[in-house]
Amino acid sequence: MTRSTRWKAPAPFASFGRAIRRGIGGAVLVAAVGCAGMAQAQQVTVTIPAAPGGGWDNTARMTMQTLQKEKLVTGGIQFVNKGGGVGIIGLTDFVRNNKGNDNGLMFMGVIMLSSILTNRSAITMDDVAPLARLTREYNAVAVPADSPIKTSADLVAELKKDPGAFAVGGSGVGTVDHLTMALIAKTQGIPANKLNFIAFSGGEIVPALVGGKIKAAVSGLSELYPLAKAGRIRLVAVTSDNRLPGVDIPTLKEAGLDVSVSNWRGVVGAPGMSEAARKEWIGRFETMAKSPEWAAALEKQGMENAYLGGEAFSAFIASENKNWQGLLKEAGLVN
Structure with a gap:
């Protein structure tokens, strides 16, 4: 029967048809909700391009713990740590093994951008789906608890004596950590390639650092601050422009060193992630970023909320x- 016939069903048939349509419509709605719930409940694979225990x-x-607490993710979560190459090994593994995975995530940050540049990586941020910038924090310069170095002036004095003999640790060449030391050295007229x-x-x-293998270290404040409060290490300076609330540690600028560097972290989706899944993940992170649970987690870790989602990211x-x-x-780290 075509539309042009305009056949009108008798009342019993018409009411029966309406009941069937309501049943079908309800089934479709349930199916749609069910699919969304299934997508949310599927296992999420989270690649961390670093060894356990670090900032990423x-x-x-x-x-991911906050997302679960807020019931924004209800399925299982598999964490995959792939360290090496200052994030490049993890990035490469993520791109190769998660194509089209709508529940494939990788955490990253500014360190990865610098690593891609310094290593001239063939795989870049163009190969993933940016979802959200989440946090921002500043670095700290640390020394062993029993070190004679107590201030930035002491640090500079040791560095100037013999840069090659002053071993400093960080997360990798060309990272925020390395850049911090390179810029400190630059203020003293020391080339970056002279640093150990x-x-x-x-x-x-x-x-x-605790074991004395290096004389100083540069890393995220959130990673180092709890250890400093426990007396295991000493923090000499932070890389912020001004002293941070609740953190009684002088800045490098207070010591006359014109160095200020921040470190942000975020999350990207797998290559080929569907647009629907990308929007859904961005929405989850945006909701999380506004939650009291997230604010409490950031405060505990000494991080700032730096949420920026989707195209803005x-x-x-x-x-x-x-x-x-x-x-x-x-800083003399690339040509």
């Missing part, structure tokens, strides 16, 4: 790439 690892686990900078993966830097990454090329050249 802590941020990833804190974020030793790269560590994930949470290895703290044992190296993509534009931010492009801008950061340009900025970092300039900074790395200024």
